[in-house]
Structure formats: structure tokens, C-alpha cells
Amino acid sequence: MKSILIVDDEINICTLLSRFLSKHGFKTDSTMSGSQALKMLKEQPYDLVLCDYRLKDTDGARLLNDIRQLNPKTVVIIITGYSDVRIAVEMVKNGAYDYISKPLYPDEILSLVNKALAQQPAALPENNHNVVAPHAHEEHSAGISRPRKNGGSYVFGESEPSQELYRELTLVAPTDFSVIIFGETGTGKESVAHLIHEHSSRKGQPFVAMDCGSLSRELAASELFGHEKGAFTGAIGTKIGAFEQATGGTLFLDEIANLSYDIQVALLRVIQEKQIRRVGSMKEIAVDVRLIVASNENLFESVQKGKFREDLFHRFNEFTIHIPPLRERNEDLPLFVEAFIEQVSKELNKPAATLSDEVWECFRNYDWPGNIRELKNVIRRASLLTPTGKEIGMAALPLEMKAGSSTPRYAASPAEGTREEMPEGVMLDSNDLKSVALKAEYNKIINVLKEVKYNKTKAAQLLNIDRKTLYNKLRLLNINY
Structure with a gap:
């Protein structure tokens, strides 16, 4: 029989929790003070401690530290009020298993206690390096499958920002926290979400990823919550939404700020009630998902501007991870390059190429505005253009890199006095009105992309077109961002 110690300065909470947990097969003791709790812990070991953050003689943080010194194997769950959630998150970083907010719900407490006692958190790879590269099989992120070392699915970096990212991942992965991932385009936000899922208790359950930036206002509800047959014109059958697909596992919502x-x-209602209702149905369906959301813009600023609901932001913001851009972890560059070259050599079925000294110098001095995704694309292009047995030279690199610029090609505006070059394959006649219009459209797209730091969703909004149209135009004009 598992033993639980309940520590709360409200006698009613101690009594109710003791009775409830005893009915479900646990041996329970309770106390209203931190000092008495420590005495009890010295006299006998407890499997789990349910501890209120605010106690009359101490606080949860100090008690947590004392418990960890007495018995590091004792699981600690913090009971907290809404105003102390941020403090509770810090306590989880310092060793608490999880926290639960008041008002307390019996089923939620029982579920968390069972999970805490049954779960052996999956450990991330034991090494001194950080996970910094995206997942191998993600179509829309810069993914690699074979790192230089450790033989896993990720590249492990050695830079200080990478080590900090690794530390945060090891803390949050075993919990059931909602996570916000911030990072520039191409840094591998979906890959980090995958990594969190794979090292959580939900591993083996579905991981469902959805790009909110591609959802129109009309389709968003259907894609997220599903719909019934005949719910609207074109609904020829029942559709299972992302929440139902991810039940038991993790739902990753990218570009969350774009939701209407x-x-x-x-x-917000779904998160609060843990139930969804398909479009065209009155039936409530229970869902159990861990939410991980991502954005390449500051959600807090969106809240201040009134573009994003503050209550929804706080629901997501149980833990925040920032993925540093590639330019801030230059010492990890060789690991990425080697891994990408190995992967591309298998794709092309040719021996792995090597980089010339001149190319290495260029890589180190370049800002990589497209981050890891851009690096992979550059390696793929260069490997394809380089004959077997030859070093990758400067001729195989894109124009913006050969020019020695730290900013993307075509980024400068004509108004700044630079000459915009159309990409190869687009033939223009200065006397042809269509060509002139195409040139103007090209320059406008490039300038808007630069203005929004190559966020295609924002660019589409500013250009008053949808994302699909923008992608078609980028493809037509051979713009690789």
C-alpha cells in the first residue's frame, strides 16, 4: 500500500483528502505544519507528499528542499492557488513532480497521484550535450536522423544555449505541463515538441501536429474539434478532429497566435472542461491531451495588443521554452553539418561530400536567417551540385552566401539603392508589361518577407492573400524562404 503525507494548514482540506485517498487504497497521514511534516518524514518514509505552497510556519519551496535532502525518492506534488502558479512551476524545476491548482477536484487529484506513483520518467540521453537538432522525419522542419554521436535521432550540441535548452527539456518532459515553444522560423519547434512527447509518460500514444497558420476561420473548428456528417455544406461524412486524434497523447499546435x-x-473551453463538441453535434466527448503550442512571435505582446486572449495565454503558459537561433550556437555548426551531409548522402545515394575551408569560413560568418532548416537546404543543394569525390566549394552555395552577406539575398529594397536580381529560371523582358508586373510583385514579396522576418503567415496577411497563394508565388519566383 502506497503511503501519502498531506500537508495543508486548512484542516478541512487535510480531512477531505485523507478520506478520499484512503477510499482509493492509499495509506494517508496529514499535518497542518511544515515542521511536523519533517518530523513525520524522519520517523517513516512516505511515497508521496501532497504539500500546500503556503504554510504558516514555512513555504512549499523550503519544505521541498528539506524533503529532497531527507529522501530524494519521495515524490512531492505542490498544492497552489492560481496566483502562485509561476512559483509552483519554479518548484517543479527544482524537483517537485508537479503542481495542482485550487479549487481541488477529486478525480484530478487521484489521476495525478496515480500517475506520479506509477510513472518512472523516461530519461533523456545521459550526456553533457544538448538536444538541438530537429526530428528526422518531419516534413516541415529541419530534421536529421543520424547525429554525429550517441546514435540517437537527434544531434547533441555543445554550446551554452544548447545546454540550457537540454536542461529545460529534461525538467518538463516527464511532467504533464502545457508548454509554449518560442523560436525563429526554421529552429525546429515541432522537433522539440516531438522530443518532449517521446520522453514523457505519453510516449507510445498519438502525437498530432497542426499548423494553425494554415487554418482558415471556417475550417479551424472542424480541424480541431471535428464535425458530424451534414454539419455544413461539403461535410459528406463524420470527421475526427485533432483533439480526438491526440487523446491519450500530445497535441502540438504551431503558429497558435493565428487562431481567430x-x-x-x-x-479555452475545451482546455477547462477537457471535453470537445464536434461541429454539428450536441454530444460532449471527453479528451485527455497534453498541449504544446509554438509561436515565432511573442504571445505576451499579442496579449497586450488584444490579439490573443490573456486567459488562454495563461492556460498554455505553464512552462516556456525558447529555442536559440543557429547564429547564437555557432560551435554546434560542425555537428549539424556532418549530420546533414551524412543524411543527404544517403538520400542521393552518393559518398558524403566534404566542405572546403572557404565554405567553412563562409558558414561561420553567415547569420542563417532560416536557421537549421536553411542549413539543411544549403547542404542538400550543395551536395547535389558537387560532383562525386569533390569538395563542396563556394560555387555550390546560394548567392547570398557567396556574396559574403549576413542577410538573405533579395532582402534589400530597391529604395535602398540596391539592384534586385530575379532568380534563375524567371526570364523578364523590360518591354513586356507582364514581366514588369512580375518584377514588381517579386520585389514586394521579398520586402514584406524581410519586414516580418520571413514569417510566411504574417507576410500573407500583409499581402492580403492566403498562405497557399503565397507559397505558390514563392515557388513560381523561385524564392527559397
Whole structure:
């Protein structure tokens, strides 16, 4: 029989929790003070401690530290009020298993206690390096499958920002926290979400990823929550939404800031009630998902501007991870390059190429605005252009890198006095009106992309077109961002 110590300065909470947990097969003791709790812990070991953060003679943080010194194997769950959630998150970083907010719900407490006692958290690879490269089989992120060392699915970096990222991942992965991932485009936000899922208790359950930036206002509810046959024109059958698909596992929502206000309201209700209702149905369906969301813009600033609901932001913001851009972890560059070259050599079925000294110098001085995704694309292009047995030279690199610029090609505006070059394959006649229009459209797209730091969703919004149209135009004009 597992033993639980309940520490709370409210006698009613101690009594209710003791009775409830005893009915479910646990041996329980309770106390209203931190000092008495430590005495009890010295006299006998407890498997789990449920501890209120605010106690009359101490606080949860100090008690947590004392418990860890007495018995590091004792699981500690913090009971906290809404105003102390941020403090509770810090306590989890310092060794608490999880926290639960008041008001307390019996089923939620029982579920968390069972999970805490049954779970052996999956350990991330034991090494002194950090996970910094995206997942291998992700179509829309800069993914690699074979790192230079450790034989896993990720490249392990050695830079200080990479080590900090690794530390945060090891803390949050075993918990059930909602996570916000911030990072520039191409840094591998979906890959980090995958890594969190794979080292959580939900490993083996579904991981569902959805790009909110590609959802129109009309389709968002259907994609997220599903719909019934005949719910709207074109609904020829029942559709299972992302929440149902991810039940038991993890739902990753990318570009979360692009959801419309009404969908944000519906999403908040789902998170609170843990139930969804398909479009066109009155039936409530229970869902159990861990939410990980990502954005390449500051969600807090979106809240201040009134573009994102503050209550929804706080629901997501149990833990925040920032993925540093590639330019801030230059010492990890050789690991990425080697891994990408190995992967591309297998794709092309040719021996792995090597980089000339001149190319290495260029790589080190370049800013990589597209981050890891851009690096992979550069390696793929260069490997394809380089004959077997030859070193990758400067001729195989894109124009912006050969020019020695730290900013992307075509980024400068004509108004700044630079000459915009159309990409290869687009033939223009200065006397042809269509060519002139195409040139103007090209320059406008490039300048808007630069303005929004190559966020295609924002660019599409500023250009008053949808993302699909923007992608088609980028493909037509051979713009690789």
C-alpha cells in the first residue's frame, strides 16, 4: 500500500483528502505544519507528499528542499492557488513532480497521484550535450536522423544555449505541463515538441501536429474539434478532429497566435472542461491531451495588443521554452553539418561530400536567417551540385552566401539603392508589361518577407492573400524562404 503525507494548514482540506485517498487504497497521514511534516518524514518514509505552497510556519519551496535532502525518492506534488502558479512551476524545476491548482477536484487529484506513483520518467540521453537538432522525419522542419554521436535521432550540441535548452527539456518532459515553444522560423519547434512527447509518460500514444497558420476561420473548428456528417455544406461524412486524434497523447499546435478570437474562446473551453463538441453535434466527448503550442512571435505582446486572449495565454503558459537561433550556437555548426551531409548522402545515394575551408569560413560568418532548416537546404543543394569525390566549394552555395552577406539575398529594397536580381529560371523582358508586373510583385514579396522576418503567415496577411497563394508565388519566383 502506497503511503501519502498531506500537508495543508486548512484542516478541512487535510480531512477531505485523507478520506478520499484512503477510499482509493492509499495509506494517508496529514499535518497542518511544515515542521511536523519533517518530523513525520524522519520517523517513516512516505511515497508521496501532497504539500500546500503556503504554510504558516514555512513555504512549499523550503519544505521541498528539506524533503529532497531527507529522501530524494519521495515524490512531492505542490498544492497552489492560481496566483502562485509561476512559483509552483519554479518548484517543479527544482524537483517537485508537479503542481495542482485550487479549487481541488477529486478525480484530478487521484489521476495525478496515480500517475506520479506509477510513472518512472523516461530519461533523456545521459550526456553533457544538448538536444538541438530537429526530428528526422518531419516534413516541415529541419530534421536529421543520424547525429554525429550517441546514435540517437537527434544531434547533441555543445554550446551554452544548447545546454540550457537540454536542461529545460529534461525538467518538463516527464511532467504533464502545457508548454509554449518560442523560436525563429526554421529552429525546429515541432522537433522539440516531438522530443518532449517521446520522453514523457505519453510516449507510445498519438502525437498530432497542426499548423494553425494554415487554418482558415471556417475550417479551424472542424480541424480541431471535428464535425458530424451534414454539419455544413461539403461535410459528406463524420470527421475526427485533432483533439480526438491526440487523446491519450500530445497535441502540438504551431503558429497558435493565428487562431481567430472565436476559436480561441472555444479552445479555452475545451482546455477547462477537457471535453470537445464536434461541429454539428450536441454530444460532449471527453479528451485527455497534453498541449504544446509554438509561436515565432511573442504571445505576451499579442496579449497586450488584444490579439490573443490573456486567459488562454495563461492556460498554455505553464512552462516556456525558447529555442536559440543557429547564429547564437555557432560551435554546434560542425555537428549539424556532418549530420546533414551524412543524411543527404544517403538520400542521393552518393559518398558524403566534404566542405572546403572557404565554405567553412563562409558558414561561420553567415547569420542563417532560416536557421537549421536553411542549413539543411544549403547542404542538400550543395551536395547535389558537387560532383562525386569533390569538395563542396563556394560555387555550390546560394548567392547570398557567396556574396559574403549576413542577410538573405533579395532582402534589400530597391529604395535602398540596391539592384534586385530575379532568380534563375524567371526570364523578364523590360518591354513586356507582364514581366514588369512580375518584377514588381517579386520585389514586394521579398520586402514584406524581410519586414516580418520571413514569417510566411504574417507576410500573407500583409499581402492580403492566403498562405497557399503565397507559397505558390514563392515557388513560381523561385524564392527559397
